[in-house]
Amino acid sequence: MIETNNKSNILIVDDEPANIDMLGEVLMPEYKIRVVVNGPEAIEIALSSNPPDLILLDIMMPGMDGYEVCKRLKADMRTSKIPVIFITAKSEEEDEKNGFQLGVVDYITKPFRLSVVQARVRTHLTLKKYQDHMEAIVREQTEDIRAANNQLRIEIDERKKTQTALEQTNQSLEDSLSRLQETRDHLIQSEKMAALGGLVAGVAHEINTPVGIGITASSFLSLETRKYAERISQNELSMDEIKKYISIASEATAIIESNLKRAGDLIQSFKQVGVDQSSKDRRFFRCKEYLDMVLLSLRPRLKNGRHEVVVDCPELLEINSYPGAFSQIITNFVMNSLIHGFAEESKKTIHISVSQQGEQLLFRYKDNGKGMSQECVEKVFEPFFTTKRNKGGTGLGLHIVYNLVTQILKGAIQCTSHPDEGAEFIITAPISP
Ligand SMILES: Nc1ncnc2c1ncn2[C@@H]1O[C@H](COP(=O)(O)OP(=O)(O)OP(=O)(O)O)[C@@H](O)[C@H]1O
Numbered sequence: 001m002i003e004t005n006n007k008s009n010i011l012i013v014d015d016e017p018a019n020i021d022m023l024g025e026v027l028m029p030e031y032k033i034r035v036v037v038n039g040p041e042a043i044e045i046a047l048s049s050n051p052p053d054l055i056l057l058d059i060m061m062p063g064m065d066g067y068e069v070c071k072r073l074k075a076d077m078r079t080s081k082i083p084v085i086f087i088t089a090k091s092e093e094e095d096e097k098n099g100f101q102l103g104v105v106d107y108i109t110k111p112f113r114l115s116v117v118q119a120r121v122r123t124h125l126t127l128k129k130y131q132d133h134m135e136a137i138v139r140e141q142t143e144d145i146r147a148a149n150n151q152l153r154i155e156i157d158e159r160k161k162t163q164t165a166l167e168q169t170n171q172s173l174e175d176s177l178s179r180l181q182e183t184r185d186h187l188i189q190s191e192k193m194a195a196l197g198g199l200v201a202g203v204a205h206e207i208n209t210p211v212g213i214g215i216t217a218s219s220f221l222s223l224e225t226r227k228y229a230e231r232i233s234q235n236e237l238s239m240d241e242i243k244k245y246i247s248i249a250s251e252a253t254a255i256i257e258s259n260l261k262r263a264g265d266l267i268q269s270f271k272q273v274g275v276d277q278s279s280k281d282r283r284f285f286r287c288k289e290y291l292d293m294v295l296l297s298l299r300p301r302l303k304n305g306r307h308e309v310v311v312d313c314p315e316l317l318e319i320n321s322y323p324g325a326f327s328q329i330i331t332n333f334v335m336n337s338l339i340h341g342f343a344e345e346s347k348k349t350i351h352i353s354v355s356q357q358g359e360q361l362l363f364r365y366k367d368n369g370k371g372m373s374q375e376c377v378e379k380v381f382e383p384f385f386t387t388k389r390n391k392g393g394t395g396l397g398l399h400i401v402y403n404l405v406t407q408i409l410k411g412a413i414q415c416t417s418h419p420d421e422g423a424e425f426i427i428t429a430p431i432s433p
């Protein structure tokens with residue numbers, strides 16, 4: 001509630017003592033009254049540390065008239081808000097208009113009725129208090145809005161910073177991702193090369209046997225031939241001996257022929273595996289035939305430990321797929337069985353079965369080795385997961401298998417294993433990916 005009469009300060013500016021007496025008498029009980037008789041004094045009081053709440057201002061005064069006083073009060077920030085009421089004998093409409101134009105709040109003409117002066121003074125003081133009150137509220141709210149604004153700006157700045165930080169993190173994550181991708185491609189390539197190297201060693205070993213037998217047979221034949229040639233030159237050769245030589249020569253050439261053929265076949269098949277292993281070429285091939293060929297290339301490793309490999313695959317099952325991928329997958333499985341699965345004393349068997357189920361190929365690989373814990377099974381396809389890190393394992397073998405199955409063969413792979421119950425890998429992939 002805004003009080004109007006808690007002794008507001010009123011300044012009367014008039015040079016006529018009769019007016020001053022009258023106004024003072026009627027306003028005195030309610031307000032604190034100060035009186036000055038000229039403009040400059042009025043301005044001085046208005047500028048003092050105790051300015052009036054309202055000014056009753058006469059217009060016709062010697063020296064500085066009321067218009068001039070009002071103009072100066074309104075022009076100064078410190079006094080412009082003090083309400084001014086003109087009290088004057090100038091009653092023309094024009095005079096009144098001039099007064100309002102200068103910014104007075106009211107215009108009372110002489111002779112005035114005291115009750116009117118009283119009522120108007122009270123009204124303007126009340127209005128002034130309302131105005132002050134409203135201004136205070138507006139100031140307060142402006143302050144609140146400014147504070148909220150500042151807070152908002154701070155938050156926006158914070159968000160911008162967070163966003164920039166996030167963008168940087170994102171960028172560096174993308175960078176590491178592409179570096180990882182490069183590393184992975186590189187590693188896959190080196191793994192392929194390593195497998196190819198192993199294959200070459202296997203090839204050399206396998207070919208050694210038939211070539212060796214061939215050389216032995218041919219040197220035996222050449223020795224025998226020289227012996228018989230000598231006997232012929234001495235005319236000592238009987239029909240029986242001729243027959244014997246013919247039988248030795250046919251036996252030796254048969255051995256040479258079959259072993260050379262075996263070596264030729266081996267070279268042919270290894271050439272195939274080698275090419276498939278380093279290229280992603282797709283072609284029609286018979287699963288059983290190809291499987292046997294791959295296992296043959298792994299024989300030097302398998303033979304040492306007297307492992308048994310059982311293959312169960314229809315002879316005529318033919319698929320249009322990527323033999324290189326199969327070759328690598330089988331090689332990695334077998335190497336893992338040898339390195340991780342088979343302990344010294346265990347009975348070592350590998351079971352491979354391939355079958356067609358509609359448009360899908362079902363490939364199962366199972367060993368009877370020492371198996372894996374559940375924890376291992378869950379991580380087995382993760383890159384760099386290995387339990388033989390300090391013995392040369394990199395943990396990429398099965399990750400590569402996983403990539404080949406999912407990316408090249410467009411299939412799925414699953415591992416099942418329990419400790420002491422061997423490891424099993426099941427691949428399903430379209431016959432024609
Ligand atoms: N047949 C298996 N029997 C038992 N454990 C296996 C078998 N195959 C894989 N594992 C386990 O899975 C892990 C991951 O195999 P993976 O082939 O990916 O890597 P690695 O053989 O350790 O190393 P790399 O193949 O790169 O030389 C192995 O370290 C091993 O613990």
Ligand SMILES: [Mg+2]
Pocket residue numbers: 332335336396397398
């Ligand atoms: Mg491995």
